[in-house]
Amino acid sequence: MGKTGVMGAFEEMVLLTLVRQGEAAYGVSIRRELEERAGNSVSMGAVYATLDRLESKALVRSRVGEERESRRGRPRRYYTVLPAGVRELQQTRAVRERMWAGIELDQPAEPS
Amino acid sequence: MGKTGVMGAFEEMVLLTLVRQGEAAYGVSIRRELEERAGNSVSMGAVYATLDRLESKALVRSRVGEERESRRGRPRRYYTVLPAGVRELQQTRAVRERMWAGIELDQPAEPS
DNA sequence: ACACTATCTCTACAAAATAGAGAACGGAAA
DNA sequence: TTTCCGTTCTCTATTTTGTAGAGATAGTGT
Numbered sequence: 453m454g455k456t457g458v459m460g461a462f463e464e465m466v467l468l469t470l471v472r473q474g475e476a477a478y479g480v481s482i483r484r485e486l487e488e489r490a491g492n493s494v495s496m497g498a499v500y501a502t503l504d505r506l507e508s509k510a511l512v513r514s515r516v517g518e519e520r521e522s523r524r525g526r527p528r529r530y531y532t533v534l535p536a537g538v539r540e541l542q543q544t545r546a547v548r549e550r551m552w553a554g555i556e557l558d559q560p561a562e563p564s
Numbered sequence: 565m566g567k568t569g570v571m572g573a574f575e576e577m578v579l580l581t582l583v584r585q586g587e588a589a590y591g592v593s594i595r596r597e598l599e600e601r602a603g604n605s606v607s608m609g610a611v612y613a614t615l616d617r618l619e620s621k622a623l624v625r626s627r628v629g630e631e632r633e634s635r636r637g638r639p640r641r642y643y644t645v646l647p648a649g650v651r652e653l654q655q656t657r658a659v660r661e662r663m664w665a666g667i668e669l670d671q672p673a674e675p676s
Numbered sequence: 677a678c679a680c681t682a683t684c685t686c687t688a689c690a691a692a693a694t695a696g697a698g699a700a701c702g703g704a705a706a
Numbered sequence: 707t708t709t710c711c712g713t714t715c716t717c718t719a720t721t722t723t724g725t726a727g728a729g730a731t732a733g734t735g736t
Binding site: 683686692698701 | 707708709710711712713714715716717718719720721722723724725726727728729730731732733734735736
């Protein structure tokens with residue numbers, strides 16, 4: 453995490469997706485949810501590179517799924533947030549709240 | 565701004581500081597406020613590099629202050645957010661709200 | 677003219693974000 | 707059982723963002 457106490461924007465979103473999906477989170481499901489919420493496409497490379505970084509920082513852990521899942525394709529690698537990851541999310545939110553405190557932006561115009 | 569519709573974390577903080585400080589924002593005042601809110605030191609290099617990038621993306625504009633400010637030192641360069649910058653802040657906030665929607669994190673333990 | 681001070685600029689590098697191609701795995705089809 | 711095929715992961719490479727620190731600059735005051 454940077455000196456400001458706020459983690460990278462994409463790292464944060466990936467971490468939040470892990471919190472939301474619990475034990476079921478793996479590459480493709482993470483990407484799908486990210487795309488839904490962002491309203492835009494996200495590459496697998498972006499997702500996995502970020503997961504790798506989070507893992508090497510010990511904010512998440514991963515395990516390879518059971519071979520017999522009665523399903524085609526390569527076994528999934530499932531990801532879970534660790535307590536340290538939750539703490540970084542909390543910290544990030546706290547600092548950002550201080551940054552936004554008292555800010556008033558005009559409402560974006562409604563598409564008519 | 566990234567494909568996810570969320571801008572970089574430091575860029576966002578700098579932009580917010582500009583909104584807050586209005587016409588009075590310049591390198592040193594921006595850094596001071598960033599440090600106060602983050603609770604950590606921030607280098608001038610970090611601030612100026614970010615301001616330059618924001619300017620080249622036409623999210624902020626800058627002007628050199630009046631020479632006669634009855635003050636020693638090099639003239640200040642003042643920075644102001646442009647409407648495009650405000651829109652990016654709004655967009656960033658909107659996407660992030662969707663990302664955080666429904667997330668429940670345990671309260672961080674109070675230092676006793 | 678000279679020193680002093682506040683501020684800015686430059687260079688360099690580390691970390692994060694992103695794309696795209698391709699490899700691996702294992703069920704299904706033949 | 708051999709080949710095919712869909713799913714998921716891995717690797718390489720590039721761009722963007724974040725950060726530090728030294729040093730150049732433009733004025734004020736002496």
